[in-house]
Amino acid sequence: MKILVTAALPYANNELHIGHFRSTYIIADVYARLHRALGDDVVFICGTDEHGTPISLRAIKEGVSPIEITTKYYELDKKVFKDTEISFDYFGRTTSKEHEELVQWFFLELLKKGFITTKKTQQPYCEYDKRFLPDRYVRGTCKYCGYPDAKGDECDNCGRVLAQGDLLNPVCAICGKPTTIRETENWYFDLEKFHKELQAWIENSENLFPLYGKKYLLTQFLSKPLESFGITRDLEWGVPVPLQEAKGKVFYVWFDAPIGYVSFLKEYCDKNGCSWKDFWQNKDSKIVHFIGRNIIYHHGLFWPSMLLGVGLNLPTNIVAAGLLNLSGKKMAKSSGWMIKAQDFVKVLNNDYLRYYLIIAAPLEEDLDFKLEDFQKRVNGDLVDSLGNFVHRTLHFIYTKFNGEIPTPSNLSDDDKALINQIEQVKEKVISSIDSFEYRAGLDALISLARNGNKYLTKNAPWELVQKDLERAKTVLFVCAQLVKALALLSTPYLPGFSRSVWQLLTGQTSLPQRPFEELKTTLEGTKILEPKPVFQKIDDKTIKTLLPVETQKTQVTLQDFQKLDIRVAQVLEASKIPNSKKLLKLTVKIGNEIKTIVSGIADQYEPQSLIGKKIVVLNNLQPAEFMGVKSEAMLLAAEDNGSVSLLTVMRDIADGSPVH
Template identity: 35%
Template sequence: MDNSKIKRYTVTAALPYTNGPVHIGHLAGVYIPADIYARYLRSNKRDVKFICGSDENGVPITLKAKREGITPQEVVDKYHKIIGDSFKEFGISFDIYHRTSSQTHHQTAADFFSTLYNKGVFTEEVTEQYYDPTAKQFLADRYITGTCPKCGNENAYGDQCENCGSTLNATDLINPKSTLSGDKPILKETKNWFLPLDQYEDRLRTYIESHKEWRPNVYGQCQSWLNAGLQPRAMTRDLEWGVRVPLRDAEGKVLYVWFDAPIGYISATKELCNYAKLDVWNPKAEEYYINNYEADKCGWEEYWKSDETKLVHFIGKDNIVFHCIIFPAMLMAHGEYTLADNVPANEFLNLEGQKISTSKNWAVWLNEYLREFEGKQDVLRYVLTATAPETKDNDFTWKDFQARNNNELVAILGNFVNRVVVLTHKYFNGVVPTCMEITPTDQAVIDELATYPAKISASIENYRFREALSEVMNVARLGNKYLAETEPWKLIKTDEDRVRTILNIAIQIAANIQILIEPFLPFTADKLMKMLENGGQEWEDAGTINLVKRGHSIGEAVLLFEKIEDTEIDFQVEKLNQSKAANAQPAAAIPAKENIQFDDFSAMDIRVATIIAAEKVEKTKKLLKLTVNTGIDERTVVSGIAEHYKPEDIIGKQVSMIVNLAPREIKGIVSQGMILMAEDATGKLVFVAPVAQFQEGSVIR
């Protein structure tokens, strides 16, 4: 795209499924590089909308709901909040974090489908789809598993093999089985609406081949798809959860998740721009994280239907086909939308030499990291950028995490800034000294400093974020080398004017770092800005030695980073070892207790109850005070689950409860009953809950 024509940017980050928290693979693959790019554009005064939101309509949502015995809406509400809060705390600077369960999205997706339908784009086809006679429903792609015909993986899904990355149709699987009943499904006729991708093959090829600058993994995968020949793909599914197909004869059908999910970028932009135009605080604003909303008066179409807009999708490699083939074909069929200028997809990040697996809990979850490494958001941002899987799969290890923090962030960046600030306070009472005579040594440093903004810009604008971060760290290395060679601590007794010049230049280097590092480590940049008490500069100001004026007073030194000790790393490694052990073999069952008589069992009154309030019991680590609706009454129960559940996460949870247990006083609270729990292989307590919603007071026999 001709950069001279660009007036605005639309930057999207892949919508995370709300069936679980975000882990480091998601961060390294999508969200950190997207955030770096958006922050860089803002620092350059570019008009940018950074768009994301929760993907709440996929089959994984319904699978999660069935496993947990709750509704899909309860699943998406829970994880939308966990994911959104984690992104916000981690500093991912979305202009909006939307959700595809919103009315705006359902209407936008339905309207998009109707436009294509009215233009005669879709073909109606009656095909044989897998059906589970036991569950009495058609099986969407993720309700079917089987053996991949291409690599032999026995746990491939009906739409994709996560082992080899191949995109599949459910009927391609060998030995398919239903994830609902475990039975072998049968084929049954059903009608769906197909997008004829084959009719867009030539246009897609022209589009793809006009972007040979795309990363080799993206360009190569697109060419592979095109060379194999595109086939029509169903854009509707036989499901109850999702965006309803807006046709009279489509009862019980919803839009295919990969039809509605990318439209989520558009609906989020609509929501952002409409919200900004209203200039009124939305009562549901806790769902969104919006920057500068008062000044953000825009028309959403400018960001999606203009030749002057640059659209960039940040995704993982498993989403390439959907963003580079299917979504562009949808936009072409519609006819009014801008196509993506780039789709910088990263490869996969492994963990300690193994593929990240959510089902096996082999992951580093962002919400847990934020709790266990409080205030160290930028350490993880740094490590995941420095080891980003931009061109090939890469590996995250806790030892490398520790080493990069201690040997790079602490010893290089933190050390330089600390020395500059401490020396300025020691020799000049924290006042920026006047730059006196410039020596050849000084000039060489000044000249080298001036080259970095352009080098870093070039790397970022070509989506080479590892390289860009390395160059920022080289500015800190330049500063350390300058101090080591000039040795102001030795000169202060004999040549104070020389020290004035050295520390002035060193402070300017620190101020340059504050600007250049902000896209990568925003919390560190903020600390440094407050330490220098010098804000307001943007990218165009970097590369000079005039950022902090002489006579300006700077703040006291504050450590930017702290060493991470072995005990902290050992704890994380042990957590992973426990996951590995739990997955290696079933835990040995605890021996049965002595037999009881049937009358003893029948005397227990076990009912379905719902937790309606929860709070921690003061001065205890394990106890929660629960208020439960038993269907008989509302009563208080003290339960030792505080180490496993937050109070706010279990409100509304249905549980199994012994309601006729004699009352017992615990920490001054009368507990009237017992919640039944099970202990998994890792020692976590899990609710023994009904598999579906029941009326409170229902008897469990």
């Protein structure tokens, strides 16, 4: 069977953390590896999502081109996927020429069939920068919660999706100047025209949403008319809209990015002599999307409508796994509360991460990554059970039988019962992965290793070699068969372990293309390599290196904190310091005091936009001089990947008020 496996496209503006691997990449990889092992014609694709306002806005602020930013993260993502053994057949980019052409083809097809209309709307505009301000190009105060630095499309504080008019006192995110409103025309995709087809598809498709999504989409969206979806933006960065009257407009990233599932496959097939249509137009093929739960709307309604509109196959499964928290807190790039995937594989075996993220909770549930539990499970299950059984068996064969797997004599009922478990575990692995209940199959593998350890201890071949050599050979033969089975059956879950053990057994550095077919073969007479432990225990010191940087800082006492005089200040004057690209000079009022502050925020804020603002400052910092200007306090700000936001107060409060 032809199976297209896709993983949600990582957005090319930051490094990936282990939460992305739990919700999407590891579970997609397990599925792809299983079906390759079963002999299916699998193509596993992904690529970087490189358009949208966050990237273009960041490029403006950093004074670089968007392609410089996306190229950096494309290369970083490729490396981390290689290091974590995510076995993509192709990893593309939405900035490729092929992708651009296919996006424009989708649009023109949908337009020709009457599924796209135009609408004039009022949008924020910056008179200073002479540009419309879509989505995150606008900042302001959230009208729902009062958060003063909400983005144009969402509020980080209350989590609401924001629409035009939901920001109070909106300013341009580039220059900080107040926005105006102008009329603009954009193109909209009429989702309601697909309402009936979507509802029937979701209600009647078996196992379409095996983990999450069906009830949510039916009750939250399909119980009422679907709103048209704006698919173009007034931006320079993106795939251009191929109409003369749409000059200066590009496609919205959620129209552009999902088409990568088709364009990347097409690019792969162009290089490998296959046809993308064999997957997207062949009714006997399967298409399996792996995504994070937070993008279920786009993949469950918007993307299928696009496919219906151009006549391509709908997905067979949309697998939306739960999220990953870290020690009880949501992982977030902005706060640094995360473990980057690249940092993990620098210090620990990649199989440890794959194992824990699958075994610790069902895929449909959110998982709290607790370092102590992670350490305990890896040391107990992988090291003491799976790794220990493999090493005990191979070490004994290497030292007592000259490294040659012995030929058995008559098998006892216990021997046969243990060997028969191999077939049972194989079926469990296949059925659990195919039903997206991954941990049942992985648990069966660990149980098989535990049973092998019990069998080895019960039969004690180290004693048998002295009194019954033939029986000792049989016991070691049975154990070797189990070791081989564990290596082969672990292929989808633990590729590093599988490859290492297979090499110890056979000397071959690559696993068989169809590893499950090797289960019935026997290895008597095979010379093994000198065994070394395949897993090492995780010690406390190593665990501490995984902690996010913010948790490794020295703790301070309440008395230490009380030494800081943090106050609310009002900005009276603001100006750039001559001959400096980054420094601003602020004159602030802190109660009865007037002070000067020098701060490196000139590339983030226009001086005029700060006058009158209430900010938060450290008032008792020792004065310092910058470019001849004495700074008598320090303003406080948050920073996320080079983007700075000044701390302020949510309600009007007198300057000089203490901050506790």
